Amino acid sequence: MSDITGERGMERRLPKFFRRIDPAVATAFGCILLLLAVGSIYSTSFLSVEYLLQQLKVASFLGVIATGMMIVILLGQIDLSVPWSVAVGGMMACAAAAFGHVGEVLAIPFGILCGMAIGLANGVGVAYLRIPSMIITLATNAVAQGLMVVYTGGFSPQDSATTAMRYIATGFLVPGVPNAVIIWALIGAAAVFALTRTTFGRSVYAIGNRERAAYMSGIDTRRVVLIAFVVSGGLSAFGGVLLAGYASKAAQSMGDTYLLPSIAAVVLGGTSILGGRGSYLGTVAGVILITLLQSILSVMQMPEAGRQIIYGVVIIAMLLLYGRTPANR
Template sequence: MASGLVERLRGLIGGPITSAFGCIVALLLLGSLYSSSFLSPEYLLQQLKVASFLGVIATGAMLVILLGQIDLSVPWVVAVGGMMATAATGWGPWGSAFAIPFGIACGVALGLLNGFGVAFLRIPSMIVTLAVNAVAQGLMVVHTGGFSPQDASSPAMRFIATGHGLLGIPNALLVWAAVGAGAVFVLTRTGFGRCVYAIGNRERAAYLSGARTRLVVMAAFAVAGGLSAFGGVLLAGYASKAAQAMGDPYLLPAIAAVVLGGTSILGGRGHYLGTVAGVILITLLQSILSVMQIEEWGRHLIYGGVIVAMLLLYGRAAPTR
């Protein structure tokens, strides 16, 4: 048992997780050449706060990728979560009290639709999630009449997104820590987590071993939808309102953060610590490129190049778990 733990730790230390954290250190050192504030506790805490929104969304993306699937409905599920939560605040005190769970529930419903299409209708996840993304977009256009949403976020949404808790730690970071702790527990200590890894390695073998693979796939997509919607709730609280395109910047970064952290795009292999490293890496990269005042086309070129390079190095390994 002890030797197995040693081997597991050795795999964590010697793989892409170490490389991702190494890149984080390199980015901080590079940024410190432009401003000493890059290494200040205030700057680091602010970056972790910004990373929290992406981290919550990437947690759901990781769950789906571990299955060997992909979720391309993230942009509008994020928007649905934020827009429905803010819409609920216009229904009076009760609506404001239930705004956060209502936004999350809408995301879970869309995730269940994704999961049903993949698990029972056997539609490729890329196709069904794109379709659900389009459906969500259409529903939100109907809801708003094509105009920018006028509803404001509730005090509770603003508190968890912008407030500070113990020792001045941002509440958003505490929320991400809680979500991450829950994800680690589920993936490493529950039968559901073991089934997720087993399905990602070989779904047929998992089915023949007695796993209820279709229900696990549906549940995983539902959780991913709920977390994407929760990310939208946090973003709406951070900005005090929702916007129709609020989820657009999070599709590629969420998937890239998961894969950059060592989770196989083929499914069946990955550790949540790697996703944490990937989220922080992408957040720092975006921040530093902005501070360096590189032109927009240059930012996209460097940002995309770094992601592609690391995906080529670590993103195509076969499942080994």
């Protein structure tokens, strides 16, 4: 008993800032510093400003996708349709660009709307039909894959990204700062505001903690869940638009490598996989950590299978450390 009292007294003596730091977030930032140190051993340019900005640009694509994933995970749900939501967003944006000047203007919003349509199907299935999110999102992912294979005839898409898509992914509105990083910062700021300053954000945390209690308190839980999945689908598709602009064209497999990293980044940042707990700062740390880890594994020439194993181990480790709080449903 005295040990517990002593620990609480020591905690009270710490500055308020340190008492509010999430241990998972602090751990993630500590791992980032460790990876930077390890990376500098393999390459002397690893700590250069140019290289770090390049890593931030690469991280921004994952960051946009992980933002939507975080909102869904805060609900205690999961979105496994990310791979083909990303691909559909990029492919449909490029497809729209083939229809002249009007198509080029509408390419980006059209790609995002296609992703939102996938999210709408997921949200209706989870919120109104009460289908487990793991099942419905896997199903919509398979349907989206089939539709894109039919559309392309099984071959690589021939449509190219628009000038606007390439500019927002690779250009520099602010000298020295990639546009993709600015876009991620704006989306992140909007996410922080929505989650901390709006009724929607409070409802997301409430549903994640205990959905039945949230419903009994007057929250329209089905509408909140629906909106969350639509946002996730739209952000995944927007990530696909950015990737298509970065590569100047879309590819059928462009989203395959973003499912596990997006989940790992969210969980690594301290968001509970059971829902109801997590901060966007942690997701930012998780995204940067995953990106740096990918960079180091590339330098080490780690095969893709090895990377997937590492992501899985990371998720399991974070579940063991921070995700074993009983679910109150």
